[in-house]
């Protein structure tokens with residue numbers, strides 16, 4: 001029997017890593033400079049190399065690491081093409097895509113946690129889009145029940161009942177990327193119903209369907225997201241996840257983007273803001289975001305506002321049509337309470353922007 005081709009690679013730098021992948025797989029590795037922001041390279045027609053520089057053992061040491069994943073074929077997703085997300089290019093940071101691809105390769109369930117708008121959902125959507133995989137995305141909430149996610153008995157006429165799979169069961173049965181959103185907004189009943197899927201048995205038991213055992217499809221991968229529970233004022237309704245439960249997931253914390261990466265992403269998404277006359281406004285907007293993030297991290301009770309990429313993009317979308325301050329009002333400022341408005345005016349906008357603030361209410 002022929003040994004399986006290697007899937008995980010490491011090398012002193014990214015160029016050597018790509019050369020190694022090319023030599024070992026016998027396939028051409030795309031140069032694709034243009035996608036350098038996501039750390040993904042096409043390998044032949046059907047595979048992708050996800051790579052990142054990862055800290056080595058010694059101080060300051062870095063190692064390039066990569067994992068090779070096959071894209072889904074047309075037959076595997078047949079009839080489910082609409083579930084493959086269409087997304088804009090992702091701005092990778094902190095080796096997020098590599099770590100997510102690695103979890104995909106090893107079939108490790110991952111819980112992504114971080115503030116609202118840092119790109120948790122976008123990361124998983126992007127991976128599914130690159131792999132051309134169907135995405136089953138489920139928003140959990142306080143009223144979610146196992147009926148909603150696992151399935152329930154429904155009347156089928158003539159006094160008969162029929163079990164209808166919930167979204168989780170559908171993904172587990174047929175394969176796909178399963179994304180459970182807001183994991184800590186739901187209750188224990190839902191967490192417990194997923195235990196079998198997350199432990200070694202990797203199966204769901206459909207109690208209402210004569211205890212049918214649905215084993216995890218070889219192409220099913222499980223991801224979840226949650227907002228940090230330590231910020232109860234920011235995310236009301238979220239619960240502390242028990243250690244026993246978290247043990248069943250690997251976890252990846254997603255932080256705010258660094259300024260350089262945030263700027264590059266902003267200008268790619270909104271090319272009209274790259275014009276010379278917009279430069280000062282763009283820098284001011286980035287400064288507003290960065291200063292707000294520092295203030296949140298210093299004290300979420302004095303500054304209960306999360307200025308992540310999501311807010312910045314919503315703001316940027318309106319800037320070309322309204323100008324920065326009216327766009328800020330429409331995007332986030334006008335719904336703040338009076339105290340937070342004053343903090344934004346006097347401690348954020350006044351320090352980070354050259355704008356005339358008299359137009360702010």
Ligand SMILES: Nc1ncnc2c1ncn2[C@@H]1O[C@H](COP(=O)(O)OP(=O)(O)OP(=O)(O)O)[C@@H](O)[C@H]1O
Pocket residue numbers: 089090091092093114115116117118119120121122123225226227265309310311313
């Ligand atoms: N690294 C990134 N690259 C590209 N786009 C990003 C990135 N981070 C965030 N975004 C953009 O910011 C917006 C918010 O991202 P997303 O919805 O994924 O946040 P989230 O972390 O899932 O937030 P929530 O906790 O509210 O669900 C999206 O429109 C996405 O396009």
Ligand SMILES: [Mg+2]
Pocket residue numbers: 120121122181225
């Ligand atoms: Mg989300």
